Amino acid sequence: MEILYYLDIIGTFVFAISGVLTAASKKFDVFGALIIAFVTAVGGGTLRDILLGEFPVVWIRETNYLYIILIAFVASLLFRKYIMKLRKTLFLFDTIGIGVFTILGLQKALEVGVPAPIAVAMGTISAVFGGVIRDILCNTTPLIFRKEIYATPCIAGGLSYLLLLEFIGPMQWMVPATALIVIGIRLMAVRRGWALPKLK
Amino acid sequence: MEILYYLDIIGTFVFAISGVLTAASKKFDVFGALIIAFVTAVGGGTLRDILLGEFPVVWIRETNYLYIILIAFVASLLFRKYIMKLRKTLFLFDTIGIGVFTILGLQKALEVGVPAPIAVAMGTISAVFGGVIRDILCNTTPLIFRKEIYATPCIAGGLSYLLLLEFIGPMQWMVPATALIVIGIRLMAVRRGWALPKLK
């Protein structure tokens, strides 16, 4: 679906910007910031491809990602002050990003022919592990293991997609429906301060 | 060998529980704990498969691992207090786990046809790198690089297995013999407080 393609680009773009912001908060130099932007944007998809055995990995197959990240990188250096004020918009696009990445990861896994629960895991990994690798490279404990409702909407969206696929069959509207589930749960969670229970 | 299959399941189960305990000590939420359980249990085998080029990796090929980890995860949430009292039993099964994982990793590597020293390395990686990845995701320096005799028994067991294979040929009793070497050295090391020399 063409809209999925454009949303993927937007998601990659916003993930890269969020990488630069994280690198800036760590006082990295420009090279460090570029790597963090890169890893945040394509790290999840890269890990998914490695685990599934799809080589070369996504950003080597399609060089577009490289250019999108470079543009996002330059843009976030040039318009840094402006971007800081756009946090709400960025948050929205980041949320769209995890929705889209979940679906793309899930579809990729289904193409390869893995069992359903693995496909849901692959969708979730695509969406959230870029952020995990980013946090590890920045030497901080991954945020999503502690605080945020971030992976839960991806898992819920992935499961919904599979259930729809199983009981209704492939339909055009299933992709936007799944994306809306991911995005809706995520927005609700942040607005209402939902959090997963912690272990003691 | 069938017994190896059941010991593999027990090892996976216990590794997953130890992951949950580590996540709890870091105050992770339930999603974080699930990921850490997962990574502790299958991280070593996953890294081995990636390095050897065996795709899709082990827990995608055999979904059983996924369910064992989920059961271990739920069990450790439900019976947390009880589990804390079982530390000695857990330690024993953890030690059985590294013994079994070493042999399975070694056999896998020999199947692929790598040279002997690489096969020993692959056995050791299968057994200990789940814990390394767990520690990295928890943002602590990997324990086995500093304190514990943990990898040494795996290396010793792997070398013994290869020597037996070379000079005596394949025999049924070699697998339990190797497992006993790994487990024996590990138990002795912990009981007597053995430690590798540190670098200054």
Next chain:
Amino acid sequence: MEILYYLDIIGTFVFAISGVLTAASKKFDVFGALIIAFVTAVGGGTLRDILLGEFPVVWIRETNYLYIILIAFVASLLFRKYIMKLRKTLFLFDTIGIGVFTILGLQKALEVGVPAPIAVAMGTISAVFGGVIRDILCNTTPLIFRKEIYATPCIAGGLSYLLLLEFIGPMQWMVPATALIVIGIRLMAVRRGWALPKLK
């Protein structure tokens, strides 16, 4: 080219020694030091091979690396005090190492047939990601994201190589020329205290 082969060995040797020195500063035990030596020496090439889908990875295909690292490891334990006095020589060989690793990574990527910018990235990853993985396993923020001009010479060298290849065609002298560019920029950067701008 034969000289590239020997320089690769020297680079691997020196990277392994630098790994042992880092592990010593972290008070790791001998097993930890061996792993860090290993990861520093072949981590970059391993990541490159995984991303490109070249399996089994480099040090499984060519066991030589394993022995070079073992020799470097033993040597750095035996002659530790002496090595500390050789820091300048080590630095020089480390710089030769990144030059050679950049070229080898680039050539490998071109063999696989990836687009030019990806090949430059692969050369740079081969040269610098061993150090990144070393730092992560030691639980410190990767040095090259913050302070040192380290990746920049690799990128410059990689781009030069590709430009020469495009406009002049393959020539024997291009490999030493590229190596000299990497080494020259790196030496100048360290001598003059060049650093990339930081993000705020």
